[in-house]
Amino acid sequence: MTTPHLARTPYRTLGRSGTVVFEQALGTMTFGSEADEPTSHAIIDFYVAAGGNLIDTADIYSAGRSEEIIGRWLAAHPSEAAGIVLATKGRFPTGPGPNEVGTSRRHLRTALESSLRRLGVEHIDLYQMHAWDAITPVDETLSFLDDAISAGKIGYYGFSNFTGWQLTKATMLAERRGWSAPVTLQPQYSLLVRGIEHEIVPAALDAGIGLLPWSPLGGGWLSGKYLRDVRPEGATRLGENPERGMEAWKQRNEDPRTWQIVDAVAEIAEAHGASSSQVALAWLVAQPGVTSVILGARSVEQMRDNLGAVELELTAEESEKLTAVSAPAIDDYPYGTPGRAQRHRGLSR
Template structure:
């Protein structure tokens, strides 16, 4: 483990994690076991200590692959902060999904078994469950902490009001509070700054952004009006998101952002991916940016963002060109939107 690498506390907790987390959605799908293990090795060698996963990734196979690596590297495994998620279907039964006590009991035990561990550092609810009473979910998580099965808990894909309601309910009962929120966040997707980021800051929660490169757009590999081909996710399987590609391609804001990212990257002798990741890591409340990689080479390129120092002018330039677009009240009102984007700073 590289002791000089940049670390941050995991939200309101005292646990310390690398500024870039290793996302493992590709494990067992786009990366086989050997490749996945090589990716973990490269991440650890760079100073990384935070691995994020979910039970639903490759129907549990991702957790199994990580479990086999943990078993083969006990000394390195002891230094890792391990996170996973539960909520989405892991079977065909009516209780094989959701955040009920019934489902989460099984989901958590299954994740522990696949990982080959007795304790998970961070257990996250993968999305809101409108059916299960929130106090049922939170009480399960409180019990899991008390039993030593998890150290902390957090959420993913929650809205601002959902997050705030959960924090208030936990406080009312004197239960452990959530420490993290895992949202989609990038230069291309900044709508969370209206409500979700302020809610996280107010609650002292750390953000763990997923899709920090906007599905590959911020890597600089796409060209205007040229449908992707070749060794990219969309190029290999166009049906998975071609309509979304068309919409983003037709949006002039997309190309203004990409041009700005590319220009700054050229000035630094860096890659577009590294610039986009460096900007995101500098945003308020961000604890650790989740990297997704199919190859060791992709991971190493992304890890290079840790060494990239953007100056204030470059940060501001990227922030201005990617300003969230909305005409909805109250965010579209002059003055009000600017106050929201200051995240509570000044009136």
């Protein structure tokens, strides 16, 4: 199999930990659903051969099949598996019972053991809470995670889909109790979705937490595969399954900001002889706090194109253009107060 020639293989520390990961992580939500096992294994082969070492999954991806597919690849490639930084998640329902969901000690104990079994390993490098649990006390969750680290079942832990206050509360509680601190946060983040820059990014930077953005291509919009006012068809997720999110597609299609961003990305891509996906990824990986962007793929061809972003260097002017055209709205209080707007214009009262 032909692998890409990378001018560099950039690695970064996993948040404030000492573990080093590739700046592009392999997301595996497609494994077992949109990518069958042979295709999934081929994607892993290609990713690892290109220098990638961070594989991210979750217990609910394809009802556990994603973890099983990864587990069989790890078992079949023991030498390569030794270099993999393995990440998974727990939180969402794994059964019909009232205790088969959430971040309680009871549910996480069974969820973690099940993930270890499906992955065929005794240790998971990064165990992530897939979302906030408003019912379980935070100290119960953090105490379990600290115990899991002490027991050698996980190396680190992180969160996904947390707000700024939730992230700060958990981080400060862990510090106050003397427990192991979180090292990562998985938020949705891309040129199209930058709302986390208001509170979540500052909270993560303050705590030394690394960001692992999911949906870095905005659900495919930043790849350039969607056309203005043209309903998706063919080999796209919405084309194959229109009910999946057609209403969201309509809203994004009707938003002028979407096409300003898509057009700017395409223009820069043409100047570099690169793909739109590569430009969008190159911008995102350079943002403050970003450790590694999570790339989902349904084929080796998609993974090959995405990995090409590692070779792409945007100029300062290009990065500034993308940042300006995609700037998130700050009209709402407290971000858009009159005083703040005047200060942004260099005025004072």
